[in-house]
Amino acid sequence: MQSLTDLEVSLRRADVRRRWWLSLPAMLVVILGGVGPLLIVVVYSFLEAGPYGDVVWKFSGEGWFNVLFERDIFDDTVSIADAHLTILWRSVKLSGITTLLCLIVGFPTAYYMASRGPKARGLLLLLITVPFWTNLLIRTFAIQQLLRAEGLVNVVLMKLRLTDTPVQLLYSDFAILTGMTYVYLPLMVLPLYSTMEKFDFRLMEAAYDLYASRRKALTGVLIPLVKPGMIAGCTLVFIPCLGSYVIPRVLGGGTNLMIGNLIELQFGAGRNWPLGAALSIALVALVMIGLVIFQKNDRSGGDNA
Amino acid sequence: MRDSSDMGESKVLSAVTLAGVAKFFGTFKAIEGIDLTIRQNEFFTLLGPSGCGKTTILRMLAGFETPSSGEILLDGRDISRLGPNQRPVNTVFQNYALFPHLSVAQNIGFALKMLGRPRPEIRDTVEDMLALVQLSGRGDQLVTQLSGGQQQRVALARALAPRPKVLLLDEPLSALDQKLRKTMQIELKRMQRETGITFVFVTHDQEEALTMSDRIAVLSNGALRQVGSPHEIYNHPVDRFVADFIGETNLLTGKVIRQDGDCAHVVLPGGVTIEAQCPHAVSAGSEVTLAVRPEHCTLAGPEAPLSGFIEQVVYFGTDTHFHLRLPGGAPLVLRRQNAADGRALPQQGETVGVALAPSATRVLRD
Structure with a gap:
């Protein structure tokens, strides 16, 4: 380092300065579009609720208090907010199951895609992205059409004489899981595919040659080597699932709320913006904690291998 | 053409016999009419230009491909329909195909672990193998930290560890530089003698084949041209192709x-x-x-x-x-x-x- 001439030092400084300028647009977008709104939400969560929605600019911890507790309207007794915890737990549970379903369906799909020739791969990759061409809401309504009492699924079931009356599929956890698995599956397949594409399939041959069964080759060679893709896929599915709003709204009816619906309720009919803001920040914090734990586990796993 | 070796004698000594083996990929003929006897404890080389079918034969011996017709006998038993994990044949791959997430010792012990051998036995065998390939003390390193030549040795040790009846080598020296290749040629020959395992070596390098082999089979266009000792192949080539290809x-x-x-x-x-x-x-x-x-x-x-x-x-x-x-x-x-x-x-x-x-x-x- 000491051998650097003045010219080199100034050149390097100019280079660093130039890089700052070049990254400025991206930084602005991140600050204005990401950090800014989040800060507004944080501020709102510490304000007082207005009588007809909106906020009153006065500091209050009531929003955060209401995340976990509720005060009885008549005698002001404090009790745990069961409903919030139930909804939170349902959100985590449904997101977890969705992630698992996506992994079960997405893993073989990605494996199949990655083991094709380059031409077929391109086509399959295009097909995976086809759902993105349509709006999420429209796709969710399409699932609704399939699952409703007169929908395709029930028609087929009745034609096959498996049931006489239509089965109630809509407005249930089943419907939400179906919708979320369908919508978020590509987010599992794509990162899995991109790691498997780099996977040397001759390693599978080597494993078979060295007396591994199919299952052992899978658990001992393929899975450890595509683990980063699995973690990326699970993260990409789990996080939007946790905050999903449209799918539980359309497919879960009014009764099977997830945390996203609860937040919307506070900004709408509930007229409690600080609570909505506090719930939002709680969700963000939850996701961040989850990510940190995930990353830590991944790193220690990598060291052991 | 037929293997020129005496069938009566080779029956006793034969490790692998290919009888009327053919392989088609769709309508493409990879190999046809292969009759070949590989003797026990010999260093046998399949030699030919790229696309001659030598790799197809190797993959059929390993179990990655099944013959379209004919049969492959190992110690007199038909193995042509067995999977790669069901036959006592191991492969040293061209690109080594070492498991990058495992240490040197874990790579070498992989097959033994899959076979459910007890831990002390695995540890001892891995030590022996490390000594055989002159990598003692490097068992805990990651394979990605090794040089090309060292990776080559690990691949050899990994395939030899379960003591296969036949070791298949798919152009394992092609990625090494000239000097290292010469050393490894002599090393391979030594390991074959020390272990007493039948080696089946695939190469397009005629010099490599002549240096190491006990016997060579020359292939072109999916058919056997000549089978014999390096001396026979070099000095008595049967046809124009063999004469032109060797030396x-x-x-x-x-x-x-x-x-x-x-x-x-x-x-x-x-x-x-x-x-x-x-x-x-x-x-x-x-x-x-x-x-x-x-x-x-x-x-x-x-x-x-x-x-x-x-x-x-x-x-x-x-x-x-x-x-x-x-x-x-x-x-x-x-x-x-x-x-x-x-x-x-x-x-x-x-x-x-x-x-x-x-x-x-x-x-x-x-």
């Missing part, structure tokens, strides 16, 4: 005058008659191809019947190559070992006498 060869055309037993008298385009080995029958008057190695041609005095015009002299250190033009217009390369005395050699533009050793000049089958 440097002069190919001359001529017309047969007569045949006395194994000796044919052939007249060259320039009008000179020479004698050549010819174990098969040829009719007088037929056009034949003669093969003679450059080192079996010698410079002779001006009184020799065959003469050549020196077009080029190439100095190689150990020897000198003379590129000659024979009277009929045919080219001939003559190799002469250099002597220490630095005696003056014929120069470009001179005409010299040439002698072709009758015992080393052969009439080829077409």
Whole structure:
């Protein structure tokens, strides 16, 4: 380092300065579009609720208090907010199951895609992205059409004489899981595919040659080597699932709320913006904690291998 | 063609037998009519240009492909339908295919672990294998930290650890530099002797094949051309392809005058008659191809019947190559070992006498 001439030092400084300028647009977008709104939400969560929605600019911890507790309207007794915890737990549970379903369906799909020739791969990759061409809401309504009492699924079931009356599929956890698995599956397949594409399939041959069964080759060679893709896929599915709003709204009816619906309720009919803001920040914090734990586990796993 | 080895004897010694094996990929014929016996404890090489089907044969021995017809016997048992994990045959892959997430020791112990061997046994075998490939003390390293040559050794140790009946090697030396390759050739030969395991080696490098093998099978276009010892293959090539593919060869055309037993008298385009080995029958008057190695041609005095015009002299250190033009217009390369005395050699533009050793000049089958 000491051998650097003045010219080199100034050149390097100019280079660093130039890089700052070049990254400025991206930084602005991140600050204005990401950090800014989040800060507004944080501020709102510490304000007082207005009588007809909106906020009153006065500091209050009531929003955060209401995340976990509720005060009885008549005698002001404090009790745990069961409903919030139930909804939170349902959100985590449904997101977890969705992630698992996506992994079960997405893993073989990605494996199949990655083991094709380059031409077929391109086509399959295009097909995976086809759902993105349509709006999420429209796709969710399409699932609704399939699952409703007169929908395709029930028609087929009745034609096959498996049931006489239509089965109630809509407005249930089943419907939400179906919708979320369908919508978020590509987010599992794509990162899995991109790691498997780099996977040397001759390693599978080597494993078979060295007396591994199919299952052992899978658990001992393929899975450890595509683990980063699995973690990326699970993260990409789990996080939007946790905050999903449209799918539980359309497919879960009014009764099977997830945390996203609860937040919307506070900004709408509930007229409690600080609570909505506090719930939002709680969700963000939850996701961040989850990510940190995930990353830590991944790193220690990598060291052991 | 048939394996020339004695079937009665080879039955006792045979490790692997291929009988009428063919493999088609769709309509593409990879190999056809392969009859081959690989003996126990031998270093056997499948040699041929790329696309000749040698890798297909190796993959069928390993179990990655099943033959379209015919059968593969290992110790007399048909293994052609068994999976790669069901046959005592292991492979050293061309790119080594080491498991990058495992340590050197875990790679070497992989097969034993899969076979459910007890831990102490695995540890001991891994130690033995590390010693065999001269990597003792490196068991805990990651394979990605090793050099190409070391990775090669780990791949060998990994495939040898379960003590397979047959070890398959798929051009394992092609990624190494020249010097390392020479060392590994000798190493491989040593390991084969020490372990007593049958090695089946695939290569397109004829020099590599000649150096290491006990026997060589030469393949082209999915068919066997010749099976024999390096000496037989080099000195008695059966046809034009083998003669041309193995080493440097002069190919001359001529017309047969007569045949006395194994000796044919052939007249060259320039009008000179020479004698050549010819174990098969040829009719007088037929056009034949003669093969003679450059080192079996010698410079002779001006009184020799065959003469050549020196077009080029190439100095190689150990020897000198003379590129000659024979009277009929045919080219001939003559190799002469250099002597220490630095005696003056014929120069470009001179005409010299040439002698072709009758015992080393052969009439080829077409």
